[in-house]
Amino acid sequence: MRGKLITLEGIDGSGKSTVAEKLQKNPEIKAFKPVFTREPTRGTLTGNVVEKAIQSDTDQLAELFLFTADHAEHLAKLIKPALEKGKIVISDRYSDSRYAYQGMTLKTHLENPLEWVKDLHRGWTIVPDLTFLFDIRPEISIERCGKRGEQSKFEKLEFLRGVREIFLKLAANDPERFIVIDASHSPKYIEKEVVKKIMEFLSRN
Numbered sequence: 001m002r003g004k005l006i007t008l009e010g011i012d013g014s015g016k017s018t019v020a021e022k023l024q025k026n027p028e029i030k031a032f033k034p035v036f037t038r039e040p041t042r043g044t045l046t047g048n049v050v051e052k053a054i055q056s057d058t059d060q061l062a063e064l065f066l067f068t069a070d071h072a073e074h075l076a077k078l079i080k081p082a083l084e085k086g087k088i089v090i091s092d093r094y095s096d097s098r099y100a101y102q103g104m105t106l107k108t109h110l111e112n113p114l115e116w117v118k119d120l121h122r123g124w125t126i127v128p129d130l131t132f133l134f135d136i137r138p139e140i141s142i143e144r145c146g147k148r149g150e151q152s153k154f155e156k157l158e159f160l161r162g163v164r165e166i167f168l169k170l171a172a173n174d175p176e177r178f179i180v181i182d183a184s185h186s187p188k189y190i191e192k193e194v195v196k197k198i199m200e201f202l203s204r205n
């Protein structure tokens with residue numbers, strides 16, 4: 001039987017990586033021996049190029065294609081083989097990050113960037129079985145990122161407001177797949193909520 005793909009999404013500083021770390025240590029989740037991964041990928045040719053691109057003034061369309069190439073590589077080398085082996089895969093960011101972030105960066109290039117970017121993925125990507133959207137006001141997430149001590153070029157209030165809006169739209173349009181989590185709660189509360197929802201999902205599927 002094909003495995004299950006669970007993704008963690010949200011704006012910068014919404015707490016996805018913190019949740020991913022907690023899930024890796026959680027006994028209920030560990031029992032399923034999930035494969036933990038992320039986008040942009042780490043330590044790969046495509047992931048390294050993306051890393052460089054987002055640290056510089058790369059053209060927005062070029063950036064979309066680099067993120068998408070990284071996604072193709074991620075699918076081919078890790079996601080598909082793991083799902084074919086029946087594994088549960090948990091990815092910190094995935095295609096919805098492209099729809100939301102590049103849906104914003106490409107606003108000046110294209111008439112309907114969200115649909116255009118979604119179309120680009122159609123026919124070859126794998127749609128997640130379950131997606132958690134960690135929803136938070138950018139004012140809070142930016143403050144959190146400040147404390148973390150690094151700043152990406154996407155961590156701007158107006159920009160993240162737009163990204164958040166697209167994420168919420170994606171979730172509203174696909175309520176079967178998305179679970180929206182109020183990410184302003186404590187890490188402990190969020191971990192409990194996410195574990196509960198994953199266990200419910202796995203018991204049904």
Ligand SMILES: Nc1ncnc2c1ncn2[C@@H]1O[C@H](COP(=O)(O)OP(=O)(O)OP(=O)(O)O)[C@@H](O)[C@H]1O
Nearest residue numbers: 011012013014015016017018144145148185186187
């Ligand atoms: N629920 C929470 N409450 C308060 N602070 C949090 C919470 N979750 C995470 N943090 C802190 O906020 C910062 C950002 O968290 P984290 O790196 O998990 O976010 P992220 O969504 O993975 O961000 P990015 O996508 O930008 O890498 C970290 O310093 C982390 O310790």
Ligand SMILES: Cc1cn([C@H]2C[C@H](O)[C@@H](COP(=O)(O)O)O2)c(=O)[nH]c1=O
Nearest residue numbers: 012039040067093097098101102152154
């Ligand atoms: C996958 C993906 C990511 N981004 C953005 C989101 C972040 O600002 C950075 C890097 O991600 P990280 O989780 O903070 O390491 O890149 C994007 O714009 N498009 C994407 O597809």
